[in-house]
Amino acid sequence: MTMNRICLLLLFVCIGFSGYAQDKNFYIFLCFGQSNMEGNAKIEPQDTVNVNPRFQVMEAVDCPAINRTKGSWYTAVPPLCRCKTGLTPADYFGRELVANLPEKVRVGVINVAVGGCKIELFDKDHYEAYITTVPGWMKNFIKEYDGNPYARLVEMARLAQKDGVIKGILLHQGESNTNDTLWTKKVKVVYDNLMNDLDLKPRKVPLLAGETVNADQGGVCASMNKIIATLPQTIKNAHVISSAGCTDSADNLHFNAAGYRELGKRYATQMLSLLGYKPTASN
Template structure:
């Protein structure tokens, strides 16, 4: 019996070491979530589909047979990076800027789970069900793509990704649907804390990067929310706010245009590079 037990222990230790070796510490993974500006509202332009460095990867969070992608697999991060028919997002040029400035041995992967029009409550794993009962039908259809629970899908994909690499940060762009909600920062903290717990992450090592809504200088109709977003670091110590000042927007003054997404994504990257100890020297 003792020999058999020893054998089981040796096998377990071997498998544990095998798993550790399969995880590449130079594969930096970022979780992205939010509403339409993270989902990607701008039309993808030809310049966005060429010269994508294969070191920049996306894990598909839904099945997309039309573009030959399957949920849970990695692909070169040619847009769309959210669902099958979404547009350009800040995540696109976030990843491009990172790989352009990080050592060649480092790869970058993103997982993007976002739902246009949603409140932050959709990502609260304890209250999302009550929230979704009152959302419009078009939003329910998008939520259905994530089997009715976007937060659970984000965690599911993140756990798969942790077998391949290391989660280095979280990107958030949300707030338009919570404009003037003074409890927003606390609601975001609930989601952030849940991610830390469910993915066994350490808050000191995993920053939250939160982008501003379309700025007042562009006539942003939700620009007042930026005053609340600015206070997020008071609630989450490792949160960093990404300015949208000067990022151009669409005619609705709610969404960024393609140029705006490119600039905003690079700003997310500049902040992350600084936290990693790098200063941007190249732009892709």
């Protein structure tokens, strides 16, 4: 066998292994935002049982106390953000998806969120200036992502792309940008950066943005929902997830556990529709 043929054979073998490693039926979703994506509600017993192993989370920070390592996949038993965060919309988003997608499909989420942050924290060109303005407790959360949550999200996403295919992005943010009329443009900067940095096609990767606690629950940031509603005018493949009727906690800023479960299912219903499925089962 000639050297050229040997090289070609090795090339085909490498391509074969690479193709095998990436499972086209492993649907990955990036989640980012502030405290309502981070997860503010206490995790209840019902949230830790019967989690289908087809629903996975890639840990974005090292969590030795719960035996998780940054960059590795685990069955998506909460917490799904950092080591001590609470229930998030991502929990029941993933559960609802696997309950309604074919058995061959797995779902993975990566959640990088920081309570209290403005969308500016995820702007890779201006985050450093923004961090100089935030309180010490928030800086401590940011340090868990080595000082750059956006870079950590991209780092984890690139790892995940070796295993599966990024199918969508979930955003829950806006409370700290309430009444900021430039918010939609700021979100577009982050979305466009993700598309470019991860070599994704916008028409294939929708952005699902959840409303803040609704006015029907006395939401203190409910006025922001009028701005969130305009996001599809700025990002063509953006979809707004209603929070109407999603119950909240006493602070009227965060959802309670029941509210997160319902909101997460609504994210899933929208995503299932975009994937060409109609929900029939619920988890």
